Amino acid sequence: MPELPIIPEYITVHLGRPDDASARNITIPFVEYIKNVASSEIYPTWPESAIRANVYAQITYALNRIYTxxxxxxxxxFDITNSTQYDQYFVEGRDIFQNISEIVDDIFNDYVVRQGQVQPYFTQYCNGTTVTCDGLSQWGTVDLARDGMTPYEILQHYYGDDIDIVFNAPIAANIPSYPGIPLRRGMIEEPIRTIQxxxxxxGQNYPSIPRISELDGIFDLETEEAVKQFQRIFNLTPDGIVGKATWYKIKGIYNGVTGLNELYSEGLALEDVDRIFQTVLKEGDTGPQIRLLQYFLAVIGYFDSDIPIVAVDGIFGxxxxxxxxxxxxxxxxxxxxIVGRRTWDTIRNTYQNTINALPPEFQPVRNQIYPGYFLALGEQSSYVTTMQQYLRAIAENDPAIPTVEVTGTYDQATENAVRRLQEQNGLPANGVIGPLTWELIVNRFRALS
Incomplete structure (x- = not known):
């Protein structure tokens, strides 16, 4: 499912230039913001087609700022300023024109896109008299409306024939894109696919950044090296960890090289925002993500009597x-x-805290308990050594599994063996050891005893 824009319930407006630290921020309903901007920038006496065309442009401009x-x-x-040098004119507390209010209520969840692109189009505009630009001319829309043009035809006149209007977009809370926790090697989730x-x-503009061959959401050694080089180029600590500063630096540079905040943008296609991981898990869902969730909960429940131990069957019943x-x-x-972002992050962090504080009697088998992060190509640790030992023993009893050397380094041979074992047992054959593959390897090894 693609990550499509939503209409935010609220927008935070900075009442001044971006660099004016003394200016206040106010957070108001998005629809009220658009009514204010429209009432501040255009006239209620204009033809309705002109008003609607301008409101479409104002909605889309604000959404572009928020989405990117x-x-x-x-x-x-904040999401946007009220400085006309940078953004749209907003006057705190101003009166709203009745006909403009009704028009905004009718179309506030519609926005303009370029055909084949996902992001709200950067609908640049100016008044067309004291200021001119390459985008829409506000006063020019009046003449076009009087000539009989519809709002869509007016927008096409300024932005080109290859635009569309998305109607009735969903309305939801505007959640920041940063996933809330640092991303690092060994993790696997949708935000990692985003940064990949x-x-x-x-990297097309900065070729020293190594290319990531698989956009699979697995934070492997290849991804870590790309992150480190990006951090070096842009004067961030080159630790290979995507914290909030690195996340938003990547996003800002990406917006710049693709021109997402420009009239002539390379844009985002559907394949640029598709998802392979669900954002919310709920009753009725099935599959590997549910088994992963249940695995974490089962381990937490084993050490915490307040949490019942759940069966790891891949069915959210x-x-x-x-x-x-x-x-x-x-x-x-x-x-x-329901497992949304907050619940999922808390479960994952609780699991990690649980295994980091194992009771003394479990310390001798510490390396047999899933460490809380994925093992992938390039990983070097005692956990890799343990898995290689188990895989080697399994291979001795199953000729279908390639033999691996016990080196402590997750090499190609280890990945091949893991992939074959996953194929045998109906798990996603990505060659990476996550909790489900870990459990499979441990159980196969124990069955040999």
Missing amino acids: EYYRSRGYD RQLNRI PETRDVIMTFQNKYGIPVDG
Whole structure:
């Protein structure tokens, strides 16, 4: 499913130039912001087609700022300014014209896109009298409307015939794109695919950034090296970890090289924003992501009597829902039995804290317990050594599994053996050891005893 734009419930406006630290920020409903901008920039006496064309442009301009996180990727804590040098005219507390208010209520969740692109188009505009630009002329729309043009035809006149209007876009809370936790080697999730795609595109302009061959959401050694080089180029600590500063720096540079905040943008196609990982897990879902969730919960429940131990069967049924609700209640999360970002991050962090604080009697088998991060090509650790030992023993009893050397380095031979074992057992054959593959290898090894 692609990551498509939403209409945010609220927008945060900086009442001044971007660099004016003394200016206040105010957060208001998005629809009220558009009504204010439209009432501040155009006249209620204009023909309705002209008003609608301008409102479409104003909505889309604001959405472009929000969707691309234009200011947040630059370290600011707001979505847009009220400085006409940079953005749209907004006057705090002003009166709203009744007919403009009604038009905005009718179309506030519609926006302009370039055909074949996803992001809200950068609908640059100016008044067309004291200021001119390559985009829409506000006063020029009046003459076009009087000539009988529809709002869509007016927009085409200024932005080209290859534009579309997205109607009735969903409305939701505007959640920052940063996933909330640093991304590092051994993790696997959708935001990693995002930075992999963005780094590869940035690498076209900065060729010293090594290309990432697989855009699979696995934070492997290849991804880490690309992150480190990006950090070196842009004067960030080259630790290979994507924290908030690196995340938004990547996003800001990506926006720049693709021109997402420009009239002539290379744009985002559907394949640039598709997803392979679900954003929300709920009752009725099935598959590897559910098994991963259940695995974490089962380990947490083994060491915490407050959390029931759930079966790891890949089916999000009533039992899993009830365990989730118990977990949410204990950790102060709204109890809905649904696994969104906050619940998932808390489960993952709780798992990591659990295995980091194993009771003394479990320390001798520490390396047999999944470490909380994925093992992939290039990894060097005692956990890799343990897995190679187990894989070697499994291969001795199963000729279908290639033999590996015990080196402590996750090499190509180890990846091949893991991939073959995954194929045998119906797991995604990515050659990476996550919790489900870890459990499989450990159980196969124990069955040999």
